[in-house]
Amino acid sequence: MVFRNQTGSVIRKVNRGAVAQPAEPSEDVVPPLDIAALVHHPSRRATLQDEAIMHWLANYNERSFAAAADLVGGFQYIVPIYEADSVRGGPAAEIINACGLAALGNAKNAPDLLHAARVKQVKVLRHLNEQLQDPELAMSDSSLLTCLLLSSFENIMFDGPQSLVTSTAHLQGAFTLARMRGRSQFADDIGHALYVRLRGSMVGGYSNHRVSVLI
Numbered sequence: 001m002v003f004r005n006q007t008g009s010v011i012r013k014v015n016r017g018a019v020a021q022p023a024e025p026s027e028d029v030v031p032p033l034d035i036a037a038l039v040h041h042p043s044r045r046a047t048l049q050d051e052a053i054m055h056w057l058a059n060y061n062e063r064s065f066a067a068a069a070d071l072v073g074g075f076q077y078i079v080p081i082y083e084a085d086s087v088r089g090g091p092a093a094e095i096i097n098a099c100g101l102a103a104l105g106n107a108k109n110a111p112d113l114l115h116a117a118r119v120k121q122v123k124v125l126r127h128l129n130e131q132l133q134d135p136e137l138a139m140s141d142s143s144l145l146t147c148l149l150l151s152s153f154e155n156i157m158f159d160g161p162q163s164l165v166t167s168t169a170h171l172q173g174a175f176t177l178a179r180m181r182g183r184s185q186f187a188d189d190i191g192h193a194l195y196v197r198l199r200g201s202m203v204g205g206y207s208n209h210r211v212s213v214l215i
Contacts, residue, residue: 052100052113060103060156077193081141091127092142094120095149102156114157121153139181144194147174151201174198 061078078096085093098120105113128146131137147170154167178185178198185191 048104049097049100052104053096054100055107056096056100056103059107060099060152077190078145080190081145085142089127090137090142091124091131091146092149094127095124095146095153098124099149099153099156102153106156117153117157121150124150139177141190141194144174144177144181144185144198147171147177148194148198148201171198171201175202 081092082096085091098117101113101117101120105111105117124146128143128150131140131143131146137143151167151170151174154163154170157163175198178195181191185195
């Protein structure tokens with residue numbers, strides 16, 4: 001349910017003697033999700049997907065560095081990757097949706113949401129594997145973020161010890177991509193923020209050997 005304040009518009013139409021019913025939105029048109037608007041205006045959450053992503057951003061997405069670039073929260077560097085992948089059907093947008101459903105499913109103790117999250121995650125794995133075969137996209141921000149969030153997804157779902165093993169494997173995949181990307185990933189704020197997120201994940205939960213290689 002979406003509430004819109006149309007008082008001013010109606011008054012103007014009454015004054016013109018032409019009051020009309022608000023047009024129903026077309027079901028065929030699905031506008032892209034504006035993450036920044038959701039964060040600053042939670043009342044705009046109109047769909048389950050929006051609510052799920054909002055819940056994940058609020059509870060699972062850590063603060064990024066890069067204060068000089070005005071990246072005051074972790075979601076800022078994700079936004080452009082999400083938007084680009086939403087347009088082209090890339091895996092980063094879908095893993096963000098999956099993380100959101102998983103987080104919301106845990107919060108609401110809703111098995112149906114957790115199942116939907118797993119279904120999306122399986123699709124993400126297929127799309128990521130296809131992307132890694134594309135020389136132009138294999139080492140993209142989208143690929144690195146997808147690996148990172150696949151790791152986070154397993155931590156959110158945590159079906160058992162296997163989730164920890166799988167999470168570590170995805171993180172190792174992200175680490176391998178970061179090494180292959182080399183110094184070029186520091187050319188912009190997004191690449192730098194992704195590196196810092198990966199480094200923080202490695203420092204926070206994995207072996208000193210891997211951390212020393214990455215640092």
